[in-house]
Amino acid sequence: MxxxxxxxxxxxxxxxxxxxxxxxxxxxxxxxxxxxxxxxxxxxxxxxxxxxxxxxxxxxxxxxxxxxxxxxNPRWVYYLSAEYLLGxxxxxxxxxxxxxxxxxxxxxxxxxxxxxxxxxxxEPGLGNGGLGRLAACLIDSMATRDIPAVGYGIRYDFGIFKQSLEDGGQAERADDWAFHGNPWEFPAPDDRQTVGFYGHTEPVPGSPVRKRWVPGETVLGEPSHMLVPGYNTETVNIVRLWRARGSEASFDLSRFSAGQYAEAVQEAVRAENISKVLYPDDSTELGRELRLKQQYFLCSCSLRDIIRRFRLRNENWDDFADKTIIQLNDTHPTVAIPELMRLLVDEYELDWDRAWSITRRTFAYTCHTLLPEALETWPVHMFERLLPRHLEIIYLINMHFLREVEAHFPGDADRIRRMSIIGENGERRVRMAHLAVVGTEAVNGVAELHSKLLRETVLQDFADLWPAKFQNVTNGISPRRFIRLANPRLSEVISDGLGGDGWLNDLDRLAELESLADDPAFRERWRSVKRANKVDLAAGDPDSLTDVMIKRFHEYKRQQLKLLHVITMYHRIRENPNGDWIPRTVLFAGKAAPAYHAAKHIIRLINAVAATIAADPVVAPHLRVVFAENYNVTLAERIIPAADLSEQISLAGKEASGTGNMKLALNGALTIGTLDGANIEIRAHVGEENFFLFGLDAFQAAEARINGYHPREHYERDAELRAALDAINAGAFGGVGREVAESLLGWDEYLTLADYRSYLDCQEEVERAWRDRDRWTRMSILNTARCGFFSADRTVADYAARIWRVAPVPVPRED
Incomplete structure (x- = not known):
């Protein structure tokens, strides 16, 4: 039939x-x-x-x-991610x-x-920043390219947090995004999975490797799924989200009847805490344990579901890796590697070597960082208590792996120590990035520089052992979300210029706009779109230069460098109030992690500077600073179309890629940036003459530290820098910000002061370009025209061809 x-x-x-x-x-x-x-x-x-x-x-x-x-019955892509910032x-x-x-x-x-x-x-509160937004773009593009795929994640009750400003500082409150329900999801309680924690292991008679794990606590993982349609295709994939539930036995009726109401539900509450919030605060031991619980919960539920799906059409375990590729989006789901080994060896009774061969061919790992603190590790004692069987399996994996290292590099004890999955310096810790490299078929960075630095620094030992394992797949973004939906005016102009909207599925066609960059009528229409978007944003004078820095707050992203520029402009205008100043609106947005106090100090100082400028009748007509609170996808879709200047000023060698830089450039914002992350590729594509470059490169930054960096030397020899920092220390901005100044003068980990003068000089070039209306508009058009490479559709095509080795399965259209 x-x-x-x-x-x-x-x-x-x-x-x-x-x-x-x-x-x-x-x-x-x-x-x-x-x-x-x-x-x-x-x-x-x-x-x-x-x-x-x-x-x-x-x-x-x-x-x-x-x-x-x-x-x-194709090979499926299963995308495991702690975040999905779907919008x-x-x-x-x-x-x-x-x-x-x-x-x-x-x-x-x-x-x-x-x-x-x-x-x-x-918008669903399932993510925080670039990691979750990338995941959302990739699953969109997988559907658009007809790739059979399922995204797996956690159905957080409260997401990250809603940010508000109180006395200029960040305040956090729960993001109860599903308070009214979520009509887009399909609950599937019949597909619940049981997840164990704690307990002990017991040997299995007759098997030297197999063990029986007796958990001390179990919770239920209840799935729901949301539909992920492709654009201009019939394919609709899904993202399956797990929510933690207590078992039926978790409600103690006898205690409830005795009036012990809190005690009656404490087991259910403890179970459901696992999926309450994205990234529980890890400043306490209990918070760290909850994070690890959360990660294992995602992996255990997802792997059981993946195996269920495999067995619908297949019986032979040797076919598993041919039908399954699991992409680990950063280290958060890395515990899936020992979990698959546990399932194959302990539950399905495969021998170790066969199970390990299947496992290594099943997984691929995307590394998203170069920051040591972001390369996740867990205390061995915590693993031993929470996941005792998985620690045993990790020890076995490590033993076999170190034998392989010894065979390739005989007698190199230092290399063996560096590469071990178990870190032995001080507290013994499980190195999740090492486990992710050892247990996967492919490892990729997310921009050319990032991938190069992974191979040459962070993961150099592993690249020496397995050079073919390391790949680069530069990130991309969805043009449907970030032009067609976010910027309908610009989308219409592009479609008119290209004779249709086919470019939304073939972003390389934007190159055809180059021929229109010198057309006066087209340039005028382009400018009118940008101005209308600025009127809608209502952040400042729509005729001013709208200077945008929107990203997660972190010292390496250097919002403090932008702020020093703002303070210097403030001083310049006050000293010469009749100067020929270009009106500028500087817009910041982004969240700081709740326990990241240094980033919160920067937020407070930004708002104090903004208030000081707004109250100054001399400066206010020329300069405005705005902090847009509670940055998310919805707010980004308002800010990005209105931006003239995109601030991508992180210290070179610290940003893995970035996708905000791509979204802004694709919408015609000009980039001022360092040679960091995907900035390098953006500059190569849009042309050096259409990109404002400043600062040290990654190797110069490393040399500065090696040769002995002294931030006070920059302070002493640069009068404007000294004036800016002295003003902060003197309490000129509401008496706040001294912590920021002290950090910059005392250590300046991310070389902010070293790049200050180069950055200010580059901003003067920005102003010269802005004064030439036609030059700026032409540069803006060319930024959009030359950013076709940064489509997530291209990213997915790269993954499909080089890492996943999967082919599209088109869905027939109905007559």
Whole structure:
């Protein structure tokens, strides 16, 4: 029986594509799924009914996708990530389902506008920054390229946190993103998995390797999934999210009956804490243990689900790696390696060598950092208490691995010590990055410089042993999300210039805009788009230079360098109030980790400087500083289209890649930046003449430290730098910021003062370019035209060809 015959045979009707069909489905959702009527429906009722109506259309495509993929039995990509920063879903799903106009018409009888309803759509709180945004872009592109894939993550109850400003400082409160429910997800309680913790292991008679793990505590992992549609294709993949639940026995009725209400639910609360928040505060032992629990919970649930999916069509374990590739998005899911070994050896009774061969061919690892503190390690004693069987397996993996190292580098004891999965300096710790390299088939960095530095510094010993294992896959972003949805005005201009919107699936076509860069009418239209976006943002004078620094707050990203520039501009304007100053709006946005006090001091100082400037009648007409609170995807989609200047000023050699730099350049912002991360590739693509370069490169930065870096030398010989730091120390900005100044003068770990003068000189070149209206607009157009390389579709194609070795499985369109 064919696909359509099957649907008709069981009584399913085909979803219509006319305005009347859509409206009928919307009203059905309102009446039968929301239980309300047109007359009494609230705006939220209308939103949820619309979401369900759009979801039904994607679910229909999902059913056909699953049928095609099941019939093909391909190699699947399973993407394990602690974060998915998906962004709001309604507008994207309207675009991907082609129902935006239908929705607008269908809402009219309810007296609602589509814009009003879209404002109710809350982005899922499943991520924090670049790691989660990259994951979201990649799963979007996998669907767009018809790659059979499932993303696995955690369904956090409260996400990271909502940021607000109190007395200029960051305050955190819970991000209860699903308070009203989430109409985009499908709960699947029947697919629950049981996850163990603590306990002990027992030998299995007759087997020198197998063990029986007796957990001391178990929790349930309950999945739900959200649909991930491709653009201009029939494929709809899924992201499956796990939520921790207590077992039925976790509620103690006898204690509850005795009035011990808190004690009655304490086991359930402890279980559910695992999926409460993204990245629990790890400043305490309990917080660190909860993070490790969270990571294992994700891996255990996901691997059992992956194995279940494999066994739907396959029986021979030797086929597992041919049908499965699991991409580890950073080190957070690395415990999946010993977990797969445990499942294969202990539960499915494979011998060690066979299981290890399967495991190493199944996993690939993306490293996202060069910062030592971000290369995750865990105390051995914590592993031993929480995951005793996994520590035993890690010891065995390490023993076999070190024998391999000894065979390749005989007598090199220092190398063996450096490469060991177990770090022996002081407290014994499990080095998760080492485990990730040892237990995978491929390791990739996320930009050319980053991958080079991984091979030559951070993971050099491993690259010496396995040079072919190390790859580069430069990150990319979704043009559908970050131009078509975020910047519809620019999208329209591009489509008009290129004769259609086919560029959204083929971003290399943006190169055709180059021929329009010298067209006066096109340049004028380009400028008008940027100005209209700045009016919408309402952050400052729309005719001012909008200077944007939006990213997670971290000292290596050097928001403090931007702030020193702001203070220097403030001083210059005060000293020469009648100068020919270019009006500038400087916009900061980003969150600091709750326990990262140095980053929080920078936020407080930014707001103090902003307040001082706003209150100064001499400076305020020329300079404005804005801190946009609670930075997320939704806010980014407002800021990025309005940006003129993109601040990418991290210390060279510290940023793995960055994707914010790509989003801004793709939307026509000019970059001022160091030779760090993907800045290098952006500069190579857009042209040196269309990029404002300053500062030390990675090797000069390393030499500065080796040769003895003294930040006070820069302070003493640069009068403007000295004036800026002295003003902070003198309390000129509300009496705050001395901690920032002391850090810069005392150690300046990220060489901020060394790059200060080069940065200021480069900003003067920015102003010269800005004064030439046509030159700036031409540079802006060329930035967009030459950024086609930075599409996530290209990133996925690179992964598919060089690491995953997977092919598309197109889904037939319905007649």
């Amino acid at each position: 064919g696909r359509m015959d099957l649907r008709q045979g069981i009584g399913l009707r085909r979803l219509g594509s006319t305005a009347d069909d859509f409206q009928q489905d919307l009203l059905s959702s309102l009446y039968y799924r929301k239980g309300t009527t047109v007359e009494s429906a609230s705006a939220r009722d209308a939103y949820e009914a619309l979401a369900l109506t759009v979801r039904d259309r994607l679910a229909d495509r999902r059913a056909r996708t699953a049928a095609a993929q099941f019939a093909h 709001a879903q309604l507008e994207q799903n309207l675009l991907y389902s082609g129902t935006g106009d239908l929705a607008a018409q269908a809402l009219k009888p309810l007296g609602r506008s589509l814009e009003e309803i879209e404002d109710l759509d809350v």
